[in-house]
Amino acid sequence: MCAEEVPAFLNDALKFGICLGLDRMVELDRLLGDPQKDLKVVHIAGTNGKGSVSAFLLSGLCEKGLKTGIFTSPFLERFSERMRILDGKEGYARYLEDETFGEISQEDLDRLTEKVREACRTMVENGFEHPTEFELVTALCYLWFSENNVDVAVLETGLGGRLDSTNVFESPLCTVITSIGYDHCDRLGDTIDLITGEKAGIFKKNVPAFCAEPREMILGDEDRDMVRDTLIRRAKEISCPLTFVGTGSSAGVYGDGTMSFELEGYPGVFVTKLQGEHQIKNAALAAAVLRDVFHMDGERIIDAFSKTVWKGRAEIISADPFVIMDGGHNVQCSKSLSDLLNAVCGGAYKGKKFRAVMGVMRDKDYEGMIDIFRSYGPDLAEVYAVKVDNPRTLLPEELCKQLELMYNNKVKVLCFDDAKDGLRQAFNRSKTDKMPLLITGSLYLIGEVRKEALRCATTDSLLQD
Missing domain, CATH: 3.90.190.20 (Mur ligase, C-terminal domain)
Known part of the structure; x- marks a missing residue:
């Protein structure tokens, strides 16, 4: 049963607004026993496409039989949509029948909120700033995923990357950068190289990074080159293996509520309910992660993506x-x-x-x-x-x-x-x-x-x- 009510403590924290930085999050996690250290993480940043890539990854990881947690924002209709756990193929099948399936329950949300509240009280008493609502919810999610022993956690950044509260993992399984554009310029910078640098702040030494091909992004030629150069430079600075994932000449064929397309290196035709040429790019990015990090074969990836759903997007x-x-x-x-x-x-x-x-x-x-x-x-x-x-x-x-x-x-x-x-x-x-x-x-x-x-x-x- 999903959570219908948001605890007042979390709602009240909205007054602290958005305040980028990791000091509060590191201390909050420490007081909670560092639950994030129990997690194997796919960490995703980008301007557009984070949710769709997360959705493709969720269906793929469940197809592989993994117990998968997913953390995204913002929610559309229910607060509990922000975090979900699905256990393998059976869990995903039940999710397709009931879109609330796997969301955090009211009981768990209330119980874990109390844990976070106590840690927050100790923080403030020790002279730290009060955590933001997003930081509190992120920490709560780590606790929930850790308690449930998820095999993999797919985590979407809230804003930017370098100073986002999700950026507390020393060695995730991989990092992913989706399409980049001009958004949140007041916080991330007003030039594309500054924005890209903030997204690339999730890169980690010796951890593979998969990035949407900048030459296929909806940007001017100069900005595309700047995005590519910035990503390459940041990756080299910390010895991060970087792979650009493009779609080449792939184009969608649109049917009745579905889109089909082919990708080089994969056997057969992808068919998905997520429509638009941009979704081919998102699918290609997720497929590369599933193939290269989780060693899934192309046929299983194609089958998984035929089931992927992500409401409110086309x-x-x-x-x-x-x-x-x-x-x-x-x-x-x-x-x-x-x-x-x-x-x-x-x-x-x-x-x-x-x-x-x-x-x-x-x-x-x-x-x-x-x-x-x-x-x-x-x-x-x-x-x-x-x-x-x-x-x-x-x-x-x-x-x-x-x-x-x-x-x-x-x-x-x-x-x-x-x-x-x-x-x-x-x-x-x-x-x-x-x-x-x-x-x-x-x-x-x-x-x-x-x-x-x-x-x-x-x-x-x-x-x-």
Whole structure:
């Protein structure tokens, strides 16, 4: 049974915000008995694709029969989604039947929160700063994974890498860097070499590192070269074996809710529910780790990836009308989504008018995201700008103004303070006129409206509460 309520102690710690640095985390772990030292870890950093690579790895490791823990952020619908343990193929099969399966239970969450609270109290008494919410949750996850004797822990960084609270492992099994782009520039640096250097801070001496091929990243040529050079330099500085993983000429073939593709060196065709050319890159990266670190053969990897799920990322909610939701929240994500919408279902929606439900965070490059849609598609006819239940949300009135300005008032824009109400009305319109519907702008938006979207897809009357 998954945890339904977040302990007040963890929620209260949100007031400490984001504060990068490892001193608090090292001390907190020490007081808890250093549970992280019990774990064999795959450590993942990057701007985009961390969650998808983690999802591919989870299905692959379970296919191999390993008891696997996975730690990701942010959660979409339930706090307990942040940490999950699945025991081999049977565990993954049960997860496919019940998306809450394997999540931390309320009992375990409450019990371990008390342990973390006591350690935190001792820290503060000894003159340390109070840990942040993410640090507390990360430490709690280490305790839970250690207690359950997981074979492998797949850990996603929260922000950056070098100073992230997950970066406390001296010798992980391997490190992974996904696609890099401009995000969190206020904390990681405003140039691509600085951002890349922070991500590469998870590299460890003599520990293999697998990195997405920079030449395939959604960046300008100069930035791509800078990313590659920075990764190579950082790896050489600490004698870290570095492998760049590309997809070459691989291209997706889109069917009814799936994508198929081939990768050089693997026998047969991959078929996955995770769609988009960017997911081929994520799959290639995860496959390289499974093959080279865990010694899985290609056929088993292909079989595992056919079962991989990861909600809220190019997730098709309905076929009639066509409704897709994606939590992409930066320019690179928007370009990947644009490319996907031009190709999905065999290109059936390329050039078609779209309706959109959009909610964004005010500290993201939402102007750049809108510009991608304006330049590459989808061709927006109507946008329902909504307020997301998050203190960082951009007010819908401000989003409306930006949309009207950038589209020169050629797109119909509506404002909603209630995101679910906006979603219901947009869905209702699309059920009537069959215009495809896109729900996008933030993972926080997807988490808020996903359940309602699924209800709308199976309910005739959409305007009821």
